[in-house]
Amino acid sequence: MAQLEGKVAIITGAASGIGKEIAWRFATEGARVVIADLQSPSAEAAAAEINRAGGTATGVAMDVSDEAAVNAGIATTMERFGRLDILVSNAGIQIVKPIDELPFAEWKKMLAIHLDGAFLTTKACLRHMYQGAGGAIIYIGSVHSKEASLLKAPYVTAKHGLIGLCKVVAKEGAKHGVRANVVCPGYVRTPLVDKQIPEQAKALGISEEEVIHNVMLRETVDGEFTTTGDVAAAALFFAAAQTNALTGQSLIVSHGWFME
Ligand SMILES: NC(=O)c1ccc[n+]([C@@H]2O[C@H](COP(=O)([O-])OP(=O)(O)OC[C@H]3O[C@@H](n4cnc5c(N)ncnc54)[C@H](O)[C@@H]3O)[C@@H](O)[C@H]2O)c1
Numbered sequence: 001m002a003q004l005e006g007k008v009a010i011i012t013g014a015a016s017g018i019g020k021e022i023a024w025r026f027a028t029e030g031a032r033v034v035i036a037d038l039q040s041p042s043a044e045a046a047a048a049e050i051n052r053a054g055g056t057a058t059g060v061a062m063d064v065s066d067e068a069a070v071n072a073g074i075a076t077t078m079e080r081f082g083r084l085d086i087l088v089s090n091a092g093i094q095i096v097k098p099i100d101e102l103p104f105a106e107w108k109k110m111l112a113i114h115l116d117g118a119f120l121t122t123k124a125c126l127r128h129m130y131q132g133a134g135g136a137i138i139y140i141g142s143v144h145s146k147e148a149s150l151l152k153a154p155y156v157t158a159k160h161g162l163i164g165l166c167k168v169v170a171k172e173g174a175k176h177g178v179r180a181n182v183v184c185p186g187y188v189r190t191p192l193v194d195k196q197i198p199e200q201a202k203a204l205g206i207s208e209e210e211v212i213h214n215v216m217l218r219e220t221v222d223g224e225f226t227t228t229g230d231v232a233a234a235a236l237f238f239a240a241a242q243t244n245a246l247t248g249q250s251l252i253v254s255h256g257w258f259m260e
């Protein structure tokens with residue numbers, strides 16, 4: 001039987017990259033999925049692809065850092081499907097700059113999307129999960145939830161913070177049947193990474209090839225990028241877990257870049 005039969009999942013930032021792949025994977029496993037992203041047309045286009053392939057998906061416009069927009073998107077999900085079992089908090093951006101050149105506004109924007117977004121979507125979903133059959137919350141962290149890199153102060157700070165939030169959700173949610181876990185990917189070739197290759201090359205004064213091989217993939221065991229499929233498989237593993245044995249955990253999916 002499909003692993004997520006009967007479940008409803010909302011995935012933020014699912015019009016692109018990792019979130020889009022997770023939505024596909026969950027739909028393949030029988031979940032009805034809600035693609036939440038900034039712009040309605042791109043969210044609806046990603047949902048339409050799943051529907052054309054025989055799955056069930058709907059798109060909602062949602063800026064995860066806007067409380068009213070988050071609550072409206074969750075309300076739409078409940079109206080459309082009547083239940084909510086899985087949240088994947090995935091929406092994110094990257095800004096690469098050294099701390100001494102980082103405008104305060106950009107620091108706040110990063111924390112708003114990554115941390116406020118995780119909090120607001122968690123809070124809105126928990127209300128329904130507590131009243132329903134419990135649920136699973138999966139945060140898309142990063143190797144940068146465990147490790148630092150040059151030029152990424154707000155990203156590293158926010159991604160470390162997700163692990164703290166996850167652990168509290170795991171403790172508070174347990175008696176309601178809600179589990180929370182973090183997936184921590186290494187570098188994945190999505191628009192988010194493609195954009196930062198030239199930016200890092202410029203900031204570090206090296207070529208784009210050197211950024212890929214000497215910065216991004218240097219510590220991996222095989223010099224390979226992690227794939228969206230690798231990350232979706234880990235997200236499915238947590239989404240389909242049946243007991244509280246797996247809660248408050250973080251799983252690194254990085255071709256061995258970071259080992260613990
Ligand atoms: N690509 C990587 O190497 C990598 C590695 C580790 C972690 N991650 C994390 O994975 C997640 C997804 O990244 P990706 O690589 O797929 O990037 P991506 O740029 O392909 O997709 C991110 C999506 O998030 C959406 N988004 C941005 N701000 C939003 C907001 N305020 N509200 C709602 N949606 C918003 C974008 O529109 C986009 O569709 C991010 O949290 C990122 O930090 C990525």
